[in-house]
Amino acid sequence: MYEFPPFFTRQPNEDTWRLQLKLWQDVVYKWCLANNEWRLTPSADVFTNKRIDRTLNIDAATHVLTEMCRKGVAEKLENNETFLVYKHTPADLATELRQWARETGHETSVLTFYELSEGELPSLEKFINADDITLKRVAEVLERRKEGVAMKEEGECVGIKITL
Amino acid sequence: MWIVPALTPGGALVLEAQERVLYEAEVTRVHAMNQYRQGTVVLTSHRFVYIDKVKASSQSLETAVSGLKNIYFIKQAAIKQNVAKYITEENLGKLYVEIASGSNEDWSCAICFSVNRSTLDVCELCGVKREFDLSDSDLSASINLEPEDLPWKPSTRRGQCPGCMHVNHAMLRNCEMCGTELLQRESDYNELYLNLEFKKVNDCQTLYDLLQKTTTKPELNVSESQSSLYGIQKLRIGTKSSVDRSNELLKDINSFQQFKERASEISSLAQQITSTHHDILLGASEPADVAKQIATILVRDNILAEHGGLLTLHECFAIYNERRAIGLISPGLFTQSLKLLDKLGLPVQIRQLESGLKVIESRSHNVQIRQKLLQWIALLSAGAGHSCGVSARDVSEQFKFGIHIALEELQAAEKDGDLCRDEHISGLKFFSNDFRLFRTRNNKISSTA
Incomplete structure (x- = not known):
C-alpha cells in the first residue's frame, strides 16, 4: 500500500477516500509502533515516501490524524499541531487496569504513574513507558466509569486510585 | 496641406523653384489680389503650375504652357522703382507672365464638342488639336494700367475701338470717332497675368529662359503629348492596331481551348479521386x-x-x-x-x-469503453509487475480519443470507484483502484484474527 502512488493523493471519490483514510490510520499506528514515536505532526516522515517521491499533503494528513482523534486512538495536544497517538487506547488500558486490580487485589490501593510506566508492577506490560498524558486519560476514563479516582498533587495528576 | 503636382504622361519636369510669388490678377480669377503669397513654381514641358504654400488647394494655379504668352523679365532696377512698396530684399528678380484667356478653363472640342481639361492640347475623344481663340483675347486685351517704363508694349491698346481701330482714352465708353460702344471693363477680366517675384535673380533668369524655350517650341510639346496623332494618320494606325488586336484575340482563343482541354482532364481526375475515396456530400441543408x-x-x-x-x-x-x-x-x-x-x-x-x-x-458503444479502459490499465500493471498509472494523454493515444474525452472517461471511472488518482508534479495519473483490494485483504485479516 505504501508504494501505491495514489495513496498519497486525497481521493476525490468519497468512497475511495474512506478506504484510504482507514488504511492511513493503520499505517500511522504501525509506523509509530515501529519507530516507537508517538507524537506526530501532519508533516511527519510517515506521510512522505521518498522512494516513490510522494507526500500526502498537510491537509489530508491533518484529516487522517483528526480522524484518529475522533476514533479515540489519538489526541490533539494543546497549543500546537502535534498529535499524540495512543499505543493503547485509554479505554483499553482502563479496562485492563481494573481487571488487573481485581485479580491481584489492588483494589482501593493507589497506583502512581511512575510505578505504572516504570514497570514496577508485575503483568502490566502495556503500561511500560506509557505517556503521562495517556495515563491521565486512563484515570479520567476510570473516573467516568466510577471505578477509580485520579490522585492529584499540586494540580497535576500523578496517580490512580482504583475503587471498588 | 501640401500638394505635389503629378506629371501628365509624356510630360517632363523642367524646373522647380521654391520662391516667392506675387499674384496680381483680377478678383474673378484669383482670390488673392495684390497680395504677397509664397509658393512653388513648377514648370513642366506642358504645364505651368503654381502651388500656394498656405492654401494649396484653393489658391494654386495650373495652366498649359501653350497658354502662356508675353513673358517679360523685369530688371531689378525697374522693380525697385515701381513696385518698391512690395519689396524688402535687394536682389529680387521679377517675371511678368500673361496667360491667354480661356487657357485655364475647360474647353470644348470644335469637332466633337467633348469638353476637355485646360491642360490638354488635343481633344481626348477625337484627337483633334485645340484651337486657341487668341483673336478674342487679343481683342479684349489688357486695359491694365501698365507702368510706362516697363520694357514691353501690350499687344492691343486699351480703349481701341473694335469698329474703326481708333485708340481712345481709357476712360471713354464710346469711340470718339465712330461712336461705337467700347468694350466694357467686365470683359477685361478675362485677362489674367502673373507677377512672379523671386528671391534670387538667378532663379528668375533660368525660369525666364526655360519659359521662352518651352513656349517657343510648341512642336516639341505636341510630339511629347499623350495622343499626338490625329486625322488620317491616326485612322491608319488605328486600323493597323485593330488588325493586331484581332490576331491577339485569335491567339487567346487558341490558348483558351487548350486550357479547356486541360480543365476537362483535371475534372475527370478529380472525379476518379473522389469516387475512390469518399463521396463528396452535397446539397443537404435540411x-x-x-x-x-x-x-x-x-x-x-x-x-x-x-x-x-x-x-x-x-x-x-x-x-x-x-x-x-x-x-x-x-x-x-x-x-x-x-x-x-x-x-x-x-x-x-x-x-x-x-x-x-x-x-x-x-448507441451500443457506451459500456464497452469503460471495460476496455480498465482492462488496458490492468494489463499494463500486470506487465509492469506493479500498479501503473495512466494519464489522459496516454488514454487518448491508446484509444484515439480526444484528450478531453479521455479525461472525462477517466474521471467517470474514478467517480464510480474503478480508478483512483495520483496527483504529482509530473502530472495527473489514474490507477486502478487498489484501495478496494487492500480493504478486502484487511477484512480477511481482521476476520481471520
Missing part, C-alpha cells in the same frame, strides 16, 4: 438530411471506431464539413440536426459527460 449524413459517415466510414468510439461535437462538426468540402453547414444547423438523431432512430447518439461536454457515440 437538419434531417444532415443528421442522416452525419450518422452515415460516422458509422459506415468507421470514423467513430477510428476515434475510439467517441467524438466531441466540434470534432464531428469539423469532420462533417471536411467531407462536404463545399457549401459548409453552420454550427446552428449542425446542432439542430444532432437533436434529430434520436427521433430518426439513427445508430449514433449524443451523450453528455460529467463536465457537460457532449460527445457523439454509437
Whole structure:
C-alpha cells in the first residue's frame, strides 16, 4: 500500500477516500509502533515516501490524524499541531487496569504513574513507558466509569486510585 | 496641406523653384489680389503650375504652357522703382507672365464638342488639336494700367475701338470717332497675368529662359503629348492596331481551348479521386438530411471506431464539413440536426459527460469503453509487475480519443470507484483502484484474527 502512488493523493471519490483514510490510520499506528514515536505532526516522515517521491499533503494528513482523534486512538495536544497517538487506547488500558486490580487485589490501593510506566508492577506490560498524558486519560476514563479516582498533587495528576 | 503636382504622361519636369510669388490678377480669377503669397513654381514641358504654400488647394494655379504668352523679365532696377512698396530684399528678380484667356478653363472640342481639361492640347475623344481663340483675347486685351517704363508694349491698346481701330482714352465708353460702344471693363477680366517675384535673380533668369524655350517650341510639346496623332494618320494606325488586336484575340482563343482541354482532364481526375475515396456530400441543408449524413459517415466510414468510439461535437462538426468540402453547414444547423438523431432512430447518439461536454457515440458503444479502459490499465500493471498509472494523454493515444474525452472517461471511472488518482508534479495519473483490494485483504485479516 505504501508504494501505491495514489495513496498519497486525497481521493476525490468519497468512497475511495474512506478506504484510504482507514488504511492511513493503520499505517500511522504501525509506523509509530515501529519507530516507537508517538507524537506526530501532519508533516511527519510517515506521510512522505521518498522512494516513490510522494507526500500526502498537510491537509489530508491533518484529516487522517483528526480522524484518529475522533476514533479515540489519538489526541490533539494543546497549543500546537502535534498529535499524540495512543499505543493503547485509554479505554483499553482502563479496562485492563481494573481487571488487573481485581485479580491481584489492588483494589482501593493507589497506583502512581511512575510505578505504572516504570514497570514496577508485575503483568502490566502495556503500561511500560506509557505517556503521562495517556495515563491521565486512563484515570479520567476510570473516573467516568466510577471505578477509580485520579490522585492529584499540586494540580497535576500523578496517580490512580482504583475503587471498588 | 501640401500638394505635389503629378506629371501628365509624356510630360517632363523642367524646373522647380521654391520662391516667392506675387499674384496680381483680377478678383474673378484669383482670390488673392495684390497680395504677397509664397509658393512653388513648377514648370513642366506642358504645364505651368503654381502651388500656394498656405492654401494649396484653393489658391494654386495650373495652366498649359501653350497658354502662356508675353513673358517679360523685369530688371531689378525697374522693380525697385515701381513696385518698391512690395519689396524688402535687394536682389529680387521679377517675371511678368500673361496667360491667354480661356487657357485655364475647360474647353470644348470644335469637332466633337467633348469638353476637355485646360491642360490638354488635343481633344481626348477625337484627337483633334485645340484651337486657341487668341483673336478674342487679343481683342479684349489688357486695359491694365501698365507702368510706362516697363520694357514691353501690350499687344492691343486699351480703349481701341473694335469698329474703326481708333485708340481712345481709357476712360471713354464710346469711340470718339465712330461712336461705337467700347468694350466694357467686365470683359477685361478675362485677362489674367502673373507677377512672379523671386528671391534670387538667378532663379528668375533660368525660369525666364526655360519659359521662352518651352513656349517657343510648341512642336516639341505636341510630339511629347499623350495622343499626338490625329486625322488620317491616326485612322491608319488605328486600323493597323485593330488588325493586331484581332490576331491577339485569335491567339487567346487558341490558348483558351487548350486550357479547356486541360480543365476537362483535371475534372475527370478529380472525379476518379473522389469516387475512390469518399463521396463528396452535397446539397443537404435540411437538419434531417444532415443528421442522416452525419450518422452515415460516422458509422459506415468507421470514423467513430477510428476515434475510439467517441467524438466531441466540434470534432464531428469539423469532420462533417471536411467531407462536404463545399457549401459548409453552420454550427446552428449542425446542432439542430444532432437533436434529430434520436427521433430518426439513427445508430449514433449524443451523450453528455460529467463536465457537460457532449460527445457523439454509437448507441451500443457506451459500456464497452469503460471495460476496455480498465482492462488496458490492468494489463499494463500486470506487465509492469506493479500498479501503473495512466494519464489522459496516454488514454487518448491508446484509444484515439480526444484528450478531453479521455479525461472525462477517466474521471467517470474514478467517480464510480474503478480508478483512483495520483496527483504529482509530473502530472495527473489514474490507477486502478487498489484501495478496494487492500480493504478486502484487511477484512480477511481482521476476520481471520
